[in-house]
Amino acid sequence: ETGVTQSPTHLIKTRGQQVTLRCSSQSGHNTVSWYQQALGQGPQFIFQYYREEENGRGNFPPRFSGLQFPNYSSELNVNALELDDSALYLCASTLGAGGRTEAFFGQGTRLTVV
Amino acid sequence: SQKIEQNSEALNIQEGKTATLTCNYTNYSPAYLQWYRQDPGRGPVFLLLIRENEKEKRKERLKVTFDTTLKQSLFHITASQPADSATYLCALDPSSSGSARQLTFGSGTQLTVLP
Numbered sequence: 001e002t003g004v005t006q007s008p009t010h011l012i013k014t015r016g017q018q019v020t021l022r023c024s025s026q027s028g029h030n031t032v033s034w035y036q037q038a039l040g041q042g043p044q045f046i047f048q049y050y051r052e053e054e055n056g057r058g059n060f061p062p063r064f065s066g067l068q069f070p071n072y073s074s075e076l077n078v079n080a081l082e083l084d085d086s087a088l089y090l091c092a093s094t095l096g097a098g099g100r101t102e103a104f105f106g107q108g109t110r111l112t113v114v
Numbered sequence: 115s116q117k118i119e120q121n122s123e124a125l126n127i128q129e130g131k132t133a134t135l136t137c138n139y140t141n142y143s144p145a146y147l148q149w150y151r152q153d154p155g156r157g158p159v160f161l162l163l164i165r166e167n168e169k170e171k172r173k174e175r176l177k178v179t180f181d182t183t184l185k186q187s188l189f190h191i192t193a194s195q196p197a198d199s200a201t202y203l204c205a206l207d208p209s210s211s212g213s214a215r216q217l218t219f220g221s222g223t224q225l226t227v228l229p
Contacts, residue, residue, distance in 0.1 A: 043219045
């Protein structure tokens with residue numbers, strides 16, 4: 001088991017609502033990345049936070065936003081939920097950006113939008 | 115356009131055989147390539163990382179090769195066991211420099227090892 005924990009593990013929301021997902025990073029890791037994984041697909045990069053600043057963003061609309069706190073934990077916020085937002089949301093913590101070190105993933109939050 | 119393709123969505127092999135999974139990429143020049151294992155409903159778990167100047171990396175029954183000319187990585191599991199059944203993801207760091215870097219994943223190969 002990694003030291004990355006996500007909450008909640010499962011969530012059901014109605015279209016148009018807003019949701020906040022949380023992630024606590026591995027001890028000592030200063031970078032958190034968020035991914036969306038649809039069924040049968042690989043994780044798609046949403047954005048990354050490094051020392052409380054957004055440090056890169058994938059092809060996701062502005063209604064996907066985030067925060068990183070001084071203890072390096074992080075939140076993902078999604079406004080105006082759409083049915084296509086139903087997916088497994090993963091956070092990954094690393095020591096620094098990029099792929100030079102392994103990423104530690106949480107167990108994910110399964111979001112269902114109805 | 116940039117693409118990462120993993121061979122066949124599903125691969126079935128007999129216990130004890132060697133499983134070989136393929137990851138091909140287009141229009142990337144990755145400095146690093148990683149392999150992860152993912153079980154249903156769980157987050158990916160890191161297995162191996164290989165750098166662009168390395169040809170091969172091993173860890174116990176796992177072996178990864180990285181051919182930057184062919185733009186391909188091969189992932190081998192020798193003496194496979196039913197417990198190796200999972201989805202295997204390759205991921206690469208799409209750039210060798212810059213601050214906004216993140217892992218880009220393939221869609222995965224679902225491996226089933228039959229007893």
